Amino acid sequence: MTALRSATAVAAAVLVAAPAAGSAEAAPAGSPDTKTVTYKGHVFQVPAAWPVVDLAVDPQACVRFDQHAVYLGHPGEQQVCPPRLIGRTEALLVEPATAAAPDREGSNPVAHTILANDGVVAVTGTYDTDQPLVRRIITGAGLTPESAHQPAPAPAAPRTAVAPRSTIAAAPPSDLAMAAPAAASASIPASATNYTGKGFDACTAPSGATMNAWMTSSPYRAVGIYIGGAKRACAQPNLTASWVQQQQAGGWAFMPLYVGVQASKIASPATEGANAADDAVSQAQALGFGPGTILYYDMEAYVAQYSGNVLGFLTAWTNELHALGYNSGVYSSSSSGMKDLATNAGNSAYTMPDAVLSANWNGQEDTNDPAIPAGYWSNHQRAHQYASPKDPETWGGFTIGIDQDYLDIQLTGAPPSQSSGFFLGVRQSSGNWPGFSPLAGGAGVFRGAEAAVAGLPGGSSQELGIGLDGQLYHGVRAANGGWSGFAALPGIGTPTMAARRAGIAGLPDGSSQVLAIGNDGNVYHQTRFANGSWSGFAALPGIGTATMAAGDVAIAGLPDGSSQVLAIGNDGNVYHQTRFANGSWSGFAALPGVNSPRMAAGRVAITGLPDGSSQVLAIGNDGNVYHQTRFANGSWSGFAALPGNGVPTMAARTVGIAGLPDGSSQVAVVGGDGNVYHETRFGNGNWSGFGAVQGPYGASTFPAQRAAIAGLPDGSSQLVVTRS
Structure with a gap:
């Protein structure tokens, strides 16, 4: 059979005034610029210039969303469409709900579609620049458009290894962000x-x-x-x-x-x-x-x-x-x-x-x-x-x-997963986690081993990353979610700063304090001012030495403009000092451990709270997470082990903690099993208990090398994870 249709059929399909078999009519409405189209009890007010195509008269008519039109009925199996069509404008397909195979895109701002279905009729509306027009037509007919959502693909199945397949010099593939319909099983190889x-x-x-x-x-x-x-x-x-x-x-x-x-x-x-x-x-x-x-x-x-x-x-x-x-x-x-x-x-x-x-x-x-x-x-x-x-x-x-x-x-499999990719997730103030999206670097997703993040008073955040090249990078995530990308930070007399570990803290005046352990093993500090300029790195003195050798660093800002600094010295013990609001320093002093004069640790984290206190985490030399409070008066509660999931201690590889305006703290750790876990310390000092954090694209766990977390003024927190 041939699928080509005649000009007569086309003409018969386009309705201009008279109703067709009682199912549709196109007649002038009150406004000279619109006309009324009725279908199965629903009345649509559409622009007068739009043709109305009855698919019951011509089931072979091509339902084209690149031109203004109203299509009535279910599209036929043998549509006659020319090739090379591209584009989407304001148009409607109105069909019986029982016959509809709804467009999988739904109400999708990326694909410029609006979908509505009341069980009698199903409407697919498309648009180019005038989304409000299509929405008005649909709602004016008594239909409720489906909610618009951002694309969120269903979880991908486990990846397979891929054999070398190209001699092209390409940048490494990355791990780069509408309730999407449930995915069909991957039935197609x-x-x-x-x-x-x-x-x-x-x-x-x-x-x-x-x-x-x-x-x-x-x-x-x-x-x-x-x-x-x-x-x-x-x-x-x-x-x-x-x-x-x-x-x-x-x-x-x-x-x-x-x-x-x-x-x-x-x-x-x-x-x-x-x-x-x-x-x-x-x-x-x-x-x-x-x-x-x-x-x-x-x-x-x-x-x-x-x-x-x-x-x-x-x-x-x-x-x-x-x-x-x-x-x-x-x-x-x-x-x-x-x-x-x-x-x-x-x-x-x-x-x-x-x-x-x-x-x-x-x-x-x-x-x-x-x-x-x-x-x-x-x-x-x-x-x-x-x-x-x-x-x-x-x-x-x-x-x-x-x-x-x-x-x-003839490709041989899925692309290789990208280890070391940086992902950012937002924990909303309600406690919901919408998911993770990659942080872009110069060529695709930023990849590295170490991450740090700080929240700022205006709702923005600042991220630090130590790239796979060993250099320190900085980026800004605006309050509206815009991302600056990572840029290398200069060192002392060098165009880049080689670093092993880094920390960052936001202050009430919009500035941030940055710490880095350089390639020489010493701690360096600099300020990023609120206007975006930088002071430049300078070495921090140790205890009786010109420099402070360290294995890990962390820093937190307080409401009075001071900062609290932690460092693990080259003796493996935790040291603390204060940077006062005037820029002077108290000097490092050792923190006591659990029943010992020194706290031996492998990783540390610290955050400030609105009452001027600080919350401190450390991974002890037994591999477990310990917590203590530094009160606003400068006294300390002493370290105590945090429980794990059904066990008295929580084994971890890295720790992060963020304070929120309500006095609570958000904790993120990479557990002993290599996955990210989260818990809340409430303002009254109680703990929620650890739970696994879901990975990108619906994965039940998130294998990671590093998890850093920061609180924001709206009660949300941002988690930056270095994927393993």
Whole structure:
């Protein structure tokens, strides 16, 4: 059969005034700028210029979200859609709730969709720049849009090791951040996105009957499917998890494509790229595609002025996919996207995708591309969209408008997990943990061994990280969540500061106090003033010595502008001193231990509270966590062991503690088993008990090297974790 429709059918499907079979009507409303469309008892006031397409009259009509329209009824299996459609504008699909296969995106600001369903009708609204218009139309019809959420992909399955597969000089893949629907089980093997041979892509997923006929009669064995994105133009009534399973069982390979924001509209490359990847993984998981799958970003041709934003966006896309265990692919034109990727393949500022799909309509059924040197993406990592025929193709009696592709894709598994990646999680004042997102460095996620974090009065936080290069880096997270990225701190007469450990504390005037143990083993201090300038590092004196040799340091700010400093001396004992608000120092003095004149320890942490007291943690030389209070008058409670989970002591590798405005403290430790645990010390001195902290993307535990925590004025706390 042919899927092509006639002009007569199109005309019959577009309603201008008269009702169709009592199911829909389009008639002038009170305003000359709007008209009324009624469907199953719901009245929609839509712009008068919008055509209304009755899918019961023409079930083969292409439901296109790249043009203003109202579509009534359920899209047919044999939609006739041209290839090469891209874009999304204000449009509505209104269908019976019983027939609807709701768009998996739901009300999704990343994908520009609004979904509503009252059990009678289901509405999918799309938008470009006028989201309020679509929302008004839906709510005006008595429907309640689903809540909008940020993308949150379901947990990724355990990753598999990957064999070397590229000679390309790419930056290391990273572990880079709408209630997403529950993910289907990963029923589709990652190998289903591998294939060598001819394929095609179409705007909407063809029917099962079409796919069966083409498998039998056509030369194609791979199909490109558009799984989501803010610029996905065509509705996808056939694209379900069962459809994917059926096609995979029938012998088809897949090119999952995500078509989101395009070059000229990218405003925040890192954020938008990561959000797109999160949403793409949500959509892929809902279809049954698990870790190891290649997900391709469709970045259409663009002019050179947007190259920087595109490369930053695609870096974030790749980093975030790698963090979730997925392989990254990029589709773009040979003359723009492919050219930019190849030109910057050796640039450590950018992370390269694992596979590329080049659009170069030269008619050659191969993977050669003049923009890509032969040695790049050379290990079965290329595909080529070689033609975009003007006329649809017919095989086995079924016709589809397609683009033609040739694939040589054979990736061997999921990308390797990124140890040492920095993740930031926020514990809300309510006690909820929304989850973790990666902290970006110069090339993808920042990676290192040591972390420290401090909260500031305005709601911002400042992070320190010691990178894998052994240098000290600093970054600022704004109160609105914006991230500055990490920048290297200068040393004493050197452009960078080599460091082993670091600590940071915020003060009421907006300044922060920074400590670092340099490569020489001595403690150094400097101030970051509220205006963002720095005092420069200077060595702290020890006890009767010009410098203080130490193995660990910690610092906390107090309401009077003073700071409390802890250091583990080179004798293995804990020392304390005060930096007064005027900048003078008390000098170090040893702290007593439990029934001993000295407290031997391996790690320390300290935080200040609103009453002027401080809370201190230390990991003793027995490997257990100890706590004590320094009262506002300068006296001490003495160290006592903290209980663990059902055991009298809590074994730990690192400790962190943060004070909150209500007088409570938040404790984060990396336990003896290598996972992150948290507990609260309430203002009355009681303890909640330790509980495991969930890892990124829904993991039940968070294996880590280091956990640092800071309190903020709104009662929330920020936890920076160095992943192990």
